[in-house]
Amino acid sequence: QKEVEQNSGPLSVPEGAIASLNCTYSDRGSQSFFWYRQYSGKSPELIMSIYSNGDKEDGRFTAQLNKASQYVSLLIRDSQPSDSATYLCAVNMISFSGSARQLTFGSGTQLTVLP
């Protein structure tokens, strides 16, 4: 079964600290990796995408991908209370029919940034 796994948390960090969110996936053929942020009662919004091994930085966010270890992470520097949300890892995996690629989501990690 194709799986994406995340620690559910909750993860609490003090304001200004680095928050580290981790995700592992089972399908070695996966090509595209995404991090979504979801505030309570709202829809997921894309914050980072990464396609090749290494780091990708965007403002306070850094996504890290290691395909050999089947591991993707998200670092949030200088965490702010407004970063408090659930972070969803999503991976493009081949569907069971093999006819299309689709996103498989992890269950999410709840992050709380304490003032």
Add this chain to the structure above:
Amino acid sequence: EAQVTQNPRYLITVTGKKLTVTCSQNMNHEYMSWYRQDPGLGLRQIYYSMNVEVTDKGDVPEGYKVSRKEKRNFPLILESPSPNQTSLYFCASSESSTQYFGPGTRLTVL
């Protein structure tokens, strides 16, 4: 404004009463999908569509139907809803691998 819309946003219904949740996007995307979100289980794909008249099952299709007669619309149909379909539903559309989500529909089946 580029957006995905869903209606209704909230719905309380009873077991067995057929319902339809509409989804529409104005971005001319070919790919659309439906997800349900339950506590501890994350987002699970119900059905997806790669284009008009092309649909396929996702991970949890039982009890649901979809249709894609127009590119912009992708309704989700529950022919005979049951309490285990109480959930938060999201429609999404995408052009490549990036999906844009609608605001969600919170469904309660009594």
